[in-house]
Amino acid sequence: MKLLIIEDERGLRENITTYFNEDGNICESCSDLGSAMDKLAMYEYDCILLDIGLPDGEGFAVLDYLKAKMKSESVIIISARNSLDDKIRGLNIGADDYLTKPFHLAELKARVVAVFRRKTGNSKGMLVFNEISIDLQGRTVAVNDIPIILTRKEYEMLIYFIANKGKVVSKTALAEHLWGDQMDMHSQFDFIYTHIKNLRKKILEANGADYLTSVYGIGYKFAAQ
Amino acid sequence: MKLSAQYNKTSIIISVSVLFVGAIIYFFTIKYIARSQLDNNLAEEVDGIVHYVKLNQQLPKQVDFDEDQVIFIKTDKKTLQRRFFDTVYSNPKERKVEAGRGVTSLVALNGDYYKTTIIVSREDTEYLVQIIGVITLGLVVGLLLILSLANRYFLNGLWKPFYDLLQQIKIFNISEDKNFKLAKGKIDEFIELGTAIDSMSARVRSDYQNLKHFTDNASHEMLTPLAVITSKLDIVIQHEKLPPEIYEQIEDIYIATGKLSRLNQTLLLLTKIENNLIDDREFLDMEILLAAKIKLFQELIEAKNISVVEKLLVKRVSASEYLMDILLNNLISNAIRHNKDYGELRITIDDKEMLFQNTGTPTALNKETIFERFKKGSKSEGTGLGLTLVENICKFYGWEISYDYIDELHSFKIVF
Numbered sequence: 001m002k003l004l005i006i007e008d009e010r011g012l013r014e015n016i017t018t019y020f021n022e023d024g025n026i027c028e029s030c031s032d033l034g035s036a037m038d039k040l041a042m043y044e045y046d047c048i049l050l051d052i053g054l055p056d057g058e059g060f061a062v063l064d065y066l067k068a069k070m071k072s073e074s075v076i077i078i079s080a081r082n083s084l085d086d087k088i089r090g091l092n093i094g095a096d097d098y099l100t101k102p103f104h105l106a107e108l109k110a111r112v113v114a115v116f117r118r119k120t121g122n123s124k125g126m127l128v129f130n131e132i133s134i135d136l137q138g139r140t141v142a143v144n145d146i147p148i149i150l151t152r153k154e155y156e157m158l159i160y161f162i163a164n165k166g167k168v169v170s171k172t173a174l175a176e177h178l179w180g181d182q183m184d185m186h187s188q189f190d191f192i193y194t195h196i197k198n199l200r201k202k203i204l205e206a207n208g209a210d211y212l213t214s215v216y217g218i219g220y221k222f223a224a225q
Numbered sequence: 226m227k228l229s230a231q232y233n234k235t236s237i238i239i240s241v242s243v244l245f246v247g248a249i250i251y252f253f254t255i256k257y258i259a260r261s262q263l264d265n266n267l268a269e270e271v272d273g274i275v276h277y278v279k280l281n282q283q284l285p286k287q288v289d290f291d292e293d294q295v296i297f298i299k300t301d302k303k304t305l306q307r308r309f310f311d312t313v314y315s316n317p318k319e320r321k322v323e324a325g326r327g328v329t330s331l332v333a334l335n336g337d338y339y340k341t342t343i344i345v346s347r348e349d350t351e352y353l354v355q356i357i358g359v360i361t362l363g364l365v366v367g368l369l370l371i372l373s374l375a376n377r378y379f380l381n382g383l384w385k386p387f388y389d390l391l392q393q394i395k396i397f398n399i400s401e402d403k404n405f406k407l408a409k410g411k412i413d414e415f416i417e418l419g420t421a422i423d424s425m426s427a428r429v430r431s432d433y434q435n436l437k438h439f440t441d442n443a444s445h446e447m448l449t450p451l452a453v454i455t456s457k458l459d460i461v462i463q464h465e466k467l468p469p470e471i472y473e474q475i476e477d478i479y480i481a482t483g484k485l486s487r488l489n490q491t492l493l494l495l496t497k498i499e500n501n502l503i504d505d506r507e508f509l510d511m512e513i514l515l516a517a518k519i520k521l522f523q524e525l526i527e528a529k530n531i532s533v534v535e536k537l538l539v540k541r542v543s544a545s546e547y548l549m550d551i552l553l554n555n556l557i558s559n560a561i562r563h564n565k566d567y568g569e570l571r572i573t574i575d576d577k578e579m580l581f582q583n584t585g586t587p588t589a590l591n592k593e594t595i596f597e598r599f600k601k602g603s604k605s606e607g608t609g610l611g612l613t614l615v616e617n618i619c620k621f622y623g624w625e626i627s628y629d630y631i632d633e634l635h636s637f638k639i640v641f
Contacts, residue, residue, distance in 0.1 A: 009449050015456035080448035082490060084505065084547065102452035102486050105459040168462045172479040191524055218462055218472040 001116055002044070005029035006036045006059065007051040007078065016049065019105040020112070022166070033057045037065060045073050046119070047112055050095070052079040052086060063093045074115045078103070104173035106164045113163040129162050130224060131208055143206035153178055153191075154199045161212070161222035170219040196220060229384060233376045240372060244365045248358075255357055259350035260326070264309050267328040270343055271307070278334050292317070292346065294325075297332070297339040305331040305340060314346045323348045386415040390422060397426060399433045399500075437500070444493050451486050454478070484608065491610045494551070498617045505545045512537040512574050514546075518553045519572065522561060530567045531583075538575040542641065544622055552618045555611040556581045556637060562607075563635070571634070577641060582634040589630030596626070 003020055007013045008031045017027045028043075030036050033056045040048075040062070048066075052059040059077065066073055077090045080101040087098045096115045099108060117127070117136075125137040131144045139155060141148050150158065160177055161169065175188040178195075200212045211222050270293070277285050284297050294314065307330045314325025327344040386409065393405050405426060407419040458475055461467075497503055515537055519526075526533060542549070560570050560583040568584035594600050596616040601609040615637075619626040625640040 009453060011453040012449070012456055015453070015460050018460055019456070080444060080446075080452070082444075082493070101448045102455040102482065105456050168465065170459065170462055170479055171476070172483055173459070176483070190528065215462070215465060216467075216469045216472040218476050221465075 001046045001112075002026045003028070003047050003049065003112070004036070004039060004043075004045045004073075005049045006031075006033075006054070006062065007049065008032065008053075008055050009051075015105065016108065019109065019167075031055075033059070033061055036062055040065065040071070040073075044071075047074045047076065047116055049108070049112070050075050050077050052077060052081060052090070060089065060093065063090065063095060067094050072119075074119050076108075076111055076115060078108070104170065104176065106160070106167060106169045106173045107177055109167075110160050110163040110177070127159070127162065129165070132158075132162075132203070134159065134162075143203055143208040146206045148202045148206050150199065150202065151195075153195050154202070157195055157199055161220070164222065166221070166223045168215045168219050168221045174219070229376060229380045232380065233373060236372060236376065237369060240368065241365075244368070248361055248365070251361065252354065252358065255354055259353060263326045263345065263347065263350060264328070267309065267326065267343055267345065268307070271328055271330045271332075271341065274332055274341060274343075278332055282335065284332075284334060284339065294342075294344040296342045296344075298342070300331070300338050300340040302331070302338060302340070305329065305338075311347075312344055314344050314348075316346065316348075324351060383412070386410050386412065386419070390415070390419055394422065399430060402430070433500075440493060440496050444489060447489050448486060451482055451489075454482050458482075488608045488610065491608055491614060495610065495614060495617055498548070498614075498621050501621075503545055503548060503621075505547070506543050507546060509542055509544055509546055509549055511540040511542055511549070511579065514549055514553060515572060515574060515579075518550075518557055522557055525558075525561050526570070529561065529564060531561060531564050531570050532568075534569065534571045536571075536573045536575075540574050540576055540579070540641070542622070548618050548621070552615055555615050559607075559611060560635075560637075569634075579639040579641070580636060581638075582631075582636040584633060585635050587633060590628065590635065592628050595628050 001024070003025060005013055005016050005027060007016070007029065010031070013029045013031065017029055021027050028039065028045075030039060031054075033054050036054075048062065050059045050062055059079075063075060066075065075095045076097045076099060077086075077095045078099050078101060079086060079090075082100045090098055096118075097111050099111060125135060127134040127136055132141065133143075133145075134141050141150055141155065141158065156178060157174070160174070171189050171192055174192050178192075179188055196212060196214075200210065203212075204210060209225065211224060213221050213223070215221050274285060274295075285295070307328065309326065309328050312325050312327045314323045315321070316323055324347040325344045326347050327342055329340060329342045332339045332341045390405070405419065405423040407416070407423060410416070458479055462472070462475060516535070519533060519535065557572075560572075560581050563585045564570060564583045565585055569582075570584075571580070571582040573580040573582075596612050598613045599609040600612075601607060616626055619639055627638050627640075629636045629638065
């Protein structure tokens with residue numbers, strides 16, 4: 001997957017690059033509208049992460065440009081502005097998703113993977129991770145071709161973990177993904193523990209490998225051993 | 226009371242009292258003048274009689290005096306002070322009694338003295354006074370009429386630019402970029418007032434715009450560093466070689482960062498609501514939204530073994546779905562968070578009101594301060610803005626929210 005990160009905040013740009021620059025992904029980044037336009041004119045990307053408030057103009061210009069040139073890059077807007085107008089405007093002129101700052105890198109990764117999956121158009125809508133295969137349309141999961149029944153939260157969790165495979169995912173990131181930011185964290189952590197325990201048990205019962213490990217109480221990691 | 230009415234009242238009271246006092250003085254003066262005129266005439270007549278007696282050595286006949294009544298009475302007195310007096314006069318022609326004025330004096334004839342009394346009718350002077358009185362009264366009435374008409378039409382016209390300005394101030398909307406139509410006319414005060422209001426509103430508007438931009442920018446500037454912190458932590462935890470205490474610290478930083486970002490977003494939302502910047506009303510079925518929300522919180526409800534009693538009747542409102550979501554979220558999550566294990570949560574909605582009742586701490590909360598900013602319970606993990614937000618949303622739609630502690634239940638009631 002080839003990504004272009006258009007973000008003027010250096011720290012954030014670098015972190016996104018570090019987080020994404022693995023398993024064959026190529027990340028390029030720039031900090032203003034001018035250089036973004038130059039890059040877009042020269043190269044093709046799979047996905048663009050776009051900040052709206054850039055020093056030399058609004059990020060919406062990138063969307064207008066892509067539309068005018070009939071380019072097929074997926075765009076995820078990452079903005080500090082949580083206004084409905086901006087969201088609607090961005091999605092209307094071709095953005096695929098809208099993420100409000102601050103966000104967890106795991107959340108961003110999950111969104112990018114989802115957008116990329118939709119774009120590459122896996123016609124059967126199947127997501128396969130080793131012996132686990134997920135039918136994304138029917139929302140059913142099978143391990144070693146044995147169907148397992150997951151609750152909605154467990155299913156969402158599994159998709160989230162697969163998108164962030166090999167990464168330590170913090171409990172706060174998980175909680176925000178599953179419940180939004182409405183409830184307070186402490187009560188959610190207990191639920192996360194229960195959901196993880198059940199998910200792990202269900203995979204193991206179907207003779208799946210033990211992919212989930214707990215990391216010092218801060219979070220969980222989903223990885224092939 | 227309107228200024229013109231007050232002005233009218235004052236001017237009418239003053240003119241009426243001046244005219245009244247004037248009329249009294251006027252009346253007595255005229256009466257005095259008329260009387261002295263009559264007395265002069267009578268004195269002349271007495272002198273005439275004396276002159277006549279001296280000339281003719283006899284008393285004049287009644288016929289010589291036209292309609293004046295003259296009576297001569299022989300008297301022994303040698304001296305008699307001339308005296309004027311009010312009396313009655315009987316008119317021989319019209320056979321009626323009228324007000325009269327008389328004089329008595331002494332007339333000497335051939336060594337005899339006669340007390341002479343002349344009485345004349347006062348009718349004419351009375352009549353004159355009456356005519357003058359009527360004319361004066363007419364003048365007063367006319368004056369008052371003209372005064373009040375002038376006040377009504379002329380003064381109201383004079384104040385029109387003021388009322389125009391007032392109307393514009395009343396509909397003044399700070400977020401609308403519309404200039405004041407300045408008062409037309411020649412009145413310096415109103416022109417000055419209009420200019421002052423116009424420049425003031427321009428200043429207020431630009432301050433408001435600045436503030437709006439500031440809040441926008443502040444939000445952006447604050448959230449970006451928060452995003453950096455969060456992403457840095459996301460990278461740091463990938464290490465897996467850090468000592469466990471560090472992970473504990475990191476988790477606390479995560480939680481604090483999350484809280485800070487929620488706080489920031491809530492404050493921004495409050496500002497938006499207070500400045501009427503949310504404008505996406507649609508018809509919503511509250512009972513359906515409520516049922517969906519209760520389902521969403523099912524996990525939390527079950528974790529605390531809270532029994533939920535729902536009584537949801539149809540209620541349709543016109544509001545922003547976004548704000549209703551926040552409203553219900555806050556009320557329900559509060560009712561669960563501050564509930565006790567095996568507690569109770571009653572949710573009722575009907576056409577008139579929405580009611581959230583929950584068990585919890587067995588003491589009533591402070592009704593006065595519960596909706597204030599940053600007021601929160603000692604055990605609360607929230608931002609302290611939840612109920613403020615709820616109150617503001619209710620105010621925004623003109624609903625009334627109140628807290629009460631009845632039968633060991635904390636109740637929040639919204640009256641639509």
